[in-house]
Amino acid sequence: MPTIPLSDYAERRATLLKQLAPNSIALFFAAPEIHLSADREATYCPDPDFYYLSGFKEPNAVLVFIPHRPEGEFVMFCQTRDPAAEQWVGRRSGIEGAVAVYGATQAFPIESLAQQLPELLTNRQKIYYAFGSKPAIDAQILTNVQQLRRKVRAGIEAPIEIINVESIVHEMRLIKSANEIAILHQAASISAQAHIRAMQVCQPGMNEYQLRAELDYTFLRNGCSGPAYGSIVGGGDNACILHYTENNRVLNDGDLVLIDAGGELHGYASDITRTFPINGRFSDEQKAIYDLVLKAQLAVIDMIKPGLIWNTMQDKIVEIFIEGLVELGILTGNIANLIQAQAHLPFYMHKSGHWLGLDTHDVGQYRLDNQWRPLQANMVLTVEPGLYISANTPHVDPKWYGIGVRIEDDVVVTKTGCLVLSADAPKTIDAIEALMAMSVH
Numbered sequence: 001m002p003t004i005p006l007s008d009y010a011e012r013r014a015t016l017l018k019q020l021a022p023n024s025i026a027l028f029f030a031a032p033e034i035h036l037s038a039d040r041e042a043t044y045c046p047d048p049d050f051y052y053l054s055g056f057k058e059p060n061a062v063l064v065f066i067p068h069r070p071e072g073e074f075v076m077f078c079q080t081r082d083p084a085a086e087q088w089v090g091r092r093s094g095i096e097g098a099v100a101v102y103g104a105t106q107a108f109p110i111e112s113l114a115q116q117l118p119e120l121l122t123n124r125q126k127i128y129y130a131f132g133s134k135p136a137i138d139a140q141i142l143t144n145v146q147q148l149r150r151k152v153r154a155g156i157e158a159p160i161e162i163i164n165v166e167s168i169v170h171e172m173r174l175i176k177s178a179n180e181i182a183i184l185h186q187a188a189s190i191s192a193q194a195h196i197r198a199m200q201v202c203q204p205g206m207n208e209y210q211l212r213a214e215l216d217y218t219f220l221r222n223g224c225s226g227p228a229y230g231s232i233v234g235g236g237d238n239a240c241i242l243h244y245t246e247n248n249r250v251l252n253d254g255d256l257v258l259i260d261a262g263g264e265l266h267g268y269a270s271d272i273t274r275t276f277p278i279n280g281r282f283s284d285e286q287k288a289i290y291d292l293v294l295k296a297q298l299a300v301i302d303m304i305k306p307g308l309i310w311n312t313m314q315d316k317i318v319e320i321f322i323e324g325l326v327e328l329g330i331l332t333g334n335i336a337n338l339i340q341a342q343a344h345l346p347f348y349m350h351k352s353g354h355w356l357g358l359d360t361h362d363v364g365q366y367r368l369d370n371q372w373r374p375l376q377a378n379m380v381l382t383v384e385p386g387l388y389i390s391a392n393t394p395h396v397d398p399k400w401y402g403i404g405v406r407i408e409d410d411v412v413v414t415k416t417g418c419l420v421l422s423a424d425a426p427k428t429i430d431a432i433e434a435l436m437a438m439s440v441h
């Protein structure tokens, strides 16, 4: 099973430190624990930037980077070892582990942060942190800055600039390392198996939640921590609700089911959508829409290589969809005029895809200097066109109603083209029907 070795985290920290101004400090705060109700806590989910730089998964911790600091450039604050607390809620690394395992040059108990932060900020001109996301952290830092300003007559320099550190780390996260790509590939392969299993077990009369259970089983059975996001299992018209997560309706003979689900492995997401007939055979109308979505998806995958400008993928999908919808008689008119009028929007209302990584909708800009950015090698993205014709769509023949199709793959840009990480999940009509015909129905 691929993993991220601790040396990769050290390399990431070195890359970050190189980009920090002299006389600066960068701070990263662990995500808060989320209390749901009574004694119920949400499963702890580390902040992705914090985790990307440390590999540390415990709450109540702060990473501090101070370039050229003689006592060490990387300081951690974290929970101390505490046998009683660890007996109830789990193991802690302690400040010893922060140094010995996680590479901090110094580590201190989290309780001492408030007392030590003013000193750490002293004589640093610039503070880098993700301002504006956690009001308590903004308040703490601004209070410390004000305190330091009052001491300037004593010869202390107070910080004069706050910079959003996300502008540096998110661009780092956008270009994946070989180890990250190996994990994303493994996550996509496990998720493809989950989609295959769902196709194999699906039968008319089952409930959407039963297919969801097969997905969860396959994710967990193969080492994923669970789904990377709320799995979508939508039969019939439910496929037309983009973020349908109720997953509690009966799957009817003659309908399609759309499954958008991917496992999370070592914090990295996969994000795959497959759409297939509940009874194993596509109807003529379902085939027509499915093939149009597949045509657009394959055309985009074929275009992907370094240099491709982000929005040209969406433009290609729109062009293919409008031509195809005119051919099918769902739209009427001149193709160029229909494209100009965005006539696809009632049927295709989202974008071609998104970056993929530690977040399902991963970080990183889509535009640079006011222009859509070009793809670069080792970026990972989804390609996910879809067409949705829900019941009672005006001006559409009812024979198309209740057909919602999305096909979504995870793709890494290579030096000369791209590699589909989720290729194990069948997506041609023939491959899906053949797989389902071999299964017990």
Ligand code: GLY
Pocket: 229, 260, 261, 271, 354, 360, 384, 408
């Ligand atoms: N599963 C969410 C998305 O496809 O973007």
Ligand code: MN
Pocket: 271, 353, 354, 382, 384, 408
């Ligand atoms: Mn997606």
Ligand code: MN
Pocket: 260, 261, 271, 272, 273, 408
């Ligand atoms: Mn998806």
